[in-house]
Amino acid sequence: MCRETAAMQKDRAVGALxxxxxxxxxxPLSVVLGIAxxxxxxxxxxxxxx
Numbered sequence: 515m516c517r518e519t520a521a522m523q524k525d526r527a528v529g530a531l532x533x534x535x536x537x538x539x540x541x542p543l544s545v546v547l548g549i550a551x552x553x554x555x556x557x558x559x560x561x562x563x564x
């Protein structure tokens with residue numbers, strides 16, 4: 515949805531759009547954080563000499 519269309523919507527619709535974006539960003543964020551955590555764990559395991 516482009517900005518002009520979102521600006522013409524009522525405040526309630528804009529709030530719903532913002533909440534939807536926040537909810538949909540949870541899955542990609544958790545995947546990125548999971549990959550970063552696994553990478554950090556593996557790097558620390560190899561640096562400890564195990």
